[in-house]
Amino acid sequence: MKKNYNFAIYSSDQTGILNRITAVFSRVNLNIDALSVCETEQVGVSRHSVQVHCEQQVAMRLSKQLERQIDVISAEFREERDLIQLEVALFKVATQSMLDQPTAEQIIRQHHASVLSMNNEFTVIQRTGQYQENQAFLEALTVIGVIEFVRSGPVSISRPLMQAASQTDAVIFKQHATCSPEEQAVAKF
Amino acid sequence: MKSASIIADPNIKQKPAASAETRTVTGAEAIILSLLAEGVEKIFGYPGGAIMPTYDVLYNYENQLEHILVRHEQGAVHAAQGYARASGEVGVCVATSGPGATNLITGIADAYLDSTPVVCITGQVFASLLGTDAFQEIDILDISIPVTKWNYKVTTAAEIPAAMAKAFYVAKSGRPGPVLIDITKNAQMDALDFVYQSCHNLTSYAPYPRPSQLALAQAASLINQAQKPMVLMGQGVILGEAETEFLSFLERSGMPVASTVLGLSALPTDHPQYVGMLGMHGNYAPNTLTNECDVLVAVGMRFDDRVTSNLAYYAKQAQVIHLEIDPSEINKNVHADVAVLGDVKQTLPELSKLLRPKTYPVWLQNFQKLHAVEDKKIIQADLNVEGDELGMAGVIEAINQNCDDAILVTDVGQHQMATCRYAKFKQSRSLITSGGLGTMGFCLPAAIGAKFARPDRPVIGVVGDGGVQMTMQELGVMMQHQLAVKLIILNNQFLGMVRQWQELYFEQRYASTPMSNPDFCMVAESYGIANQKIDSPKALNQAIKDMLSHPGAYVLEVMVKQQENVFPIITPGASVADMCLESPESDVEQMGG
Numbered sequence: 001m002k003k004n005y006n007f008a009i010y011s012s013d014q015t016g017i018l019n020r021i022t023a024v025f026s027r028v029n030l031n032i033d034a035l036s037v038c039e040t041e042q043v044g045v046s047r048h049s050v051q052v053h054c055e056q057q058v059a060m061r062l063s064k065q066l067e068r069q070i071d072v073i074s075a076e077f078r079e080e081r082d083l084i085q086l087e088v089a090l091f092k093v094a095t096q097s098m099l100d101q102p103t104a105e106q107i108i109r110q111h112h113a114s115v116l117s118m119n120n121e122f123t124v125i126q127r128t129g130q131y132q133e134n135q136a137f138l139e140a141l142t143v144i145g146v147i148e149f150v151r152s153g154p155v156s157i158s159r160p161l162m163q164a165a166s167q168t169d170a171v172i173f174k175q176h177a178t179c180s181p182e183e184q185a186v187a188k189f
Numbered sequence: 190m191k192s193a194s195i196i197a198d199p200n201i202k203q204k205p206a207a208s209a210e211t212r213t214v215t216g217a218e219a220i221i222l223s224l225l226a227e228g229v230e231k232i233f234g235y236p237g238g239a240i241m242p243t244y245d246v247l248y249n250y251e252n253q254l255e256h257i258l259v260r261h262e263q264g265a266v267h268a269a270q271g272y273a274r275a276s277g278e279v280g281v282c283v284a285t286s287g288p289g290a291t292n293l294i295t296g297i298a299d300a301y302l303d304s305t306p307v308v309c310i311t312g313q314v315f316a317s318l319l320g321t322d323a324f325q326e327i328d329i330l331d332i333s334i335p336v337t338k339w340n341y342k343v344t345t346a347a348e349i350p351a352a353m354a355k356a357f358y359v360a361k362s363g364r365p366g367p368v369l370i371d372i373t374k375n376a377q378m379d380a381l382d383f384v385y386q387s388c389h390n391l392t393s394y395a396p397y398p399r400p401s402q403l404a405l406a407q408a409a410s411l412i413n414q415a416q417k418p419m420v421l422m423g424q425g426v427i428l429g430e431a432e433t434e435f436l437s438f439l440e441r442s443g444m445p446v447a448s449t450v451l452g453l454s455a456l457p458t459d460h461p462q463y464v465g466m467l468g469m470h471g472n473y474a475p476n477t478l479t480n481e482c483d484v485l486v487a488v489g490m491r492f493d494d495r496v497t498s499n500l501a502y503y504a505k506q507a508q509v510i511h512l513e514i515d516p517s518e519i520n521k522n523v524h525a526d527v528a529v530l531g532d533v534k535q536t537l538p539e540l541s542k543l544l545r546p547k548t549y550p551v552w553l554q555n556f557q558k559l560h561a562v563e564d565k566k567i568i569q570a571d572l573n574v575e576g577d578e579l580g581m582a583g584v585i586e587a588i589n590q591n592c593d594d595a596i597l598v599t600d601v602g603q604h605q606m607a608t609c610r611y612a613k614f615k616q617s618r619s620l621i622t623s624g625g626l627g628t629m630g631f632c633l634p635a636a637i638g639a640k641f642a643r644p645d646r647p648v649i650g651v652v653g654d655g656g657v658q659m660t661m662q663e664l665g666v667m668m669q670h671q672l673a674v675k676l677i678i679l680n681n682q683f684l685g686m687v688r689q690w691q692e693l694y695f696e697q698r699y700a701s702t703p704m705s706n707p708d709f710c711m712v713a714e715s716y717g718i719a720n721q722k723i724d725s726p727k728a729l730n731q732a733i734k735d736m737l738s739h740p741g742a743y744v745l746e747v748m749v750k751q752q753e754n755v756f757p758i759i760t761p762g763a764s765v766a767d768m769c770l771e772s773p774e775s776d777v778e779q780m781g782g
Contacts, residue, residue, distance in 0.1 A: 068517045
């Protein structure tokens with residue numbers, strides 16, 4: 001079954017490493033749904049967060065192929081349920097349209113959004129939260145009319161004390177490799 | 190992303206060289222000095238604008254570093270591959286920017302799929318011109334990402350020694366592969382304080398995974414309990430220089446062993462436990478019995494689809510033990526019940542220690558029985574040289590009878606399968622062929638590279654009339670260097686393997702496979718290369734003797750049957766156990782004819 005998987009890929013911060021990483025996904029015709037790159041707490045190491053929708057088996061194979069890249073230090077993947085994810089979304093609306101819409105303030109308050117910047121021409125509203133929440137806010141804003149909309153894509157951190165999907169796989173693999181031939185035969189079939 | 194100089198690369202931990210002394214040189218000289226520091230003696234290449242500073246320095250080092258001028262950059266990288274595979278050393282090739290670099294791509298891809306250690310150095314336009322569509326500017330770094338183990342663009346002279354050191358370390362360590370270093374012209378021209386420190390360690394790179402004792406014990410337990418085990422020998426045995434360890438493992442365990450195409454020659458062909466070649470055109474017994482064995486021990490191989498055919502029917506009854514250096518190969522195509530990660534040179538002796546000496550006389554008889562079927566139906570007919578026409582297998586057998594220490598280098602197609610099926614090998618690194626990529630045009634330049642690596646061994650290229658014309662210009666290298674490569678052109682005036690598929694699977698619609706050819710002997714003659722053309726089985730043996738006894742380069746054109754088929758064959762999509770020993774329609778044809 002296909003699921004959303006979020007890869008946390010740590011690499012040395014070499015020029016071109018991003019292309020090498022994305023090539024591993026595009027090679028199997030996988031579309032990258034979200035991508036972000038940032039510095040890490042360790043100097044010279046970058047973190048690439050990549051979200052794709054695929055089978056777990058494919059994710060496992062890609063994780064190993066990512067780790068095969070010389071400058072990649074590690075490539076773990078997790079399911080959405082094992083992650084705390086947030087994204088930042090910015091919405092630009094015409095200031096006059098907002099003033100003309102009596103429920104505008106209520107919509108913004110209900111969705112826990114806030115006004116970031118405002119002038120005579122346009123207003124920028126920001127909202128931080130889950131993908132679906134930002135999506136709902138976008139739909140709610142249609143009564144005002146959205147001129148421009150941008151979202152950061154998910155920024156993820158693993159839930160504490162939860163095992164990464166890739167680590168779970170490693171555990172299964174190790175158990176499999178250490179069981180008796182009879183158990184292996186059962187496991188295989 | 191921010192860019193960091195490789196000098197500041199935290200991954201590179203360098204040991205100070207004992208005799209390291211600093212001297213101020215140009216980047217171009219640093220490239221040459223780095224090659225010398227890595228022990229490189231011969232490089233293959235083609236000059237051009239963006240790499241000219243390096244060639245200019247090369248002129249001063251002609252006595253220490255021999256540069257072989259190829260006739261096309263594809264020839265340079267194939268020659269470097271042939272050099273690497275014959276010698277076990279890193280092959281090196283050099284090209285200029287733009288078309289010089291793009292012409293390398295096919296060979297780099299070939300080296301990537303066949304795990305060949307090659308370092309490719311390309312010139313690049315001045316760093317200040319990058320991204321301006323300058324003359325002969327192309328982004329070779331991005332183009333080569335999917336086909337290189339590692340690549341790097343050098344834009345300042347100071348980066349050169351560390352980049353070169355990392356390139357050689359990455360290319361040859363672990364599972365080997367090609368590396369490309371793209372060096373801008375200003376980096377070649379500017380000065381640096383040169384000190385070379387070879388690279389032995391990168392924090393983000395674990396080339397030799399530590400074997401698990403548990404996995405070894407598990408593997409040994411499976412092998413010790415096996416009734417009908419079978420070993421699959423891959424190129425990992427050769428790449429790991431583990432031929433001796435493999436032989437000990439094999440003889441202690443008593444298991445029958447089959448080889449992949451790239452594993453051929455890791456074990457002498459006449460070894461009593463050797464049961465033949467795997468794969469689409471491999472031998473009947475090992476393919477069929479893959480689906481009867483109870484334990485399958487894969488050593489340094491990657492379950493390529495040409496080996497497994499349809500995975501849904503592949504060895505489902507067997508417990509699979511996979512000895513492999515590259516973790517990404519485990520469970521990629523075939524599920525491993527026990528994965529023994531590590532260098533086979535280390536894991537095989539450890540595994541051998543845990544094995545009980547065994548023999549499988551009854552199980553081996555199954556192989557012999559099936560081999561007898563193949564022998565009667567196919568091999569006898571293939572090797573028959575009684576008729577008026579020559580077959581490809583007969584030519585290979587004539588080589589066997591006249592020479593037992595040759596390095597055979599093949600191209601891709603029917604002649605390649607004939608060579609792999611019929612050649613007899615006595616020592617390792619005796620077959621150089623394009624396995625993974627299947628690159629036509631590989632043979633001639635790879636044979637040239639192999640001969641430069643091993644002038645002490647006869648090097649025989651076996652090529653078809655199609656493939657030879659893809660890189661035929663490299664005869665110029667043989668001419669210029671008086672290089673004693675022996676080239677056998679098996680001429681059937683067809684693109685034979687494609688024609689065979691058209692016959693079997695496309696209703697004999699021979700679209701664009703018949704070929705009008707030049708007179709290959711006249712071509713050889715124009716290069717001043719000794720030559721001979723034969724078209725009769727009677728002339729074969731003497732022609733091979735003439736070729737081998739000739740002191741220099743030689744082209745032997747052999748006119749072979751036009752419409753010969755390579756059998757047996759596993760129909761694409763079929764099970765490995767369903768080998769066809771003949772064309773399903775051959776009876777009908779004979780009746781009709």
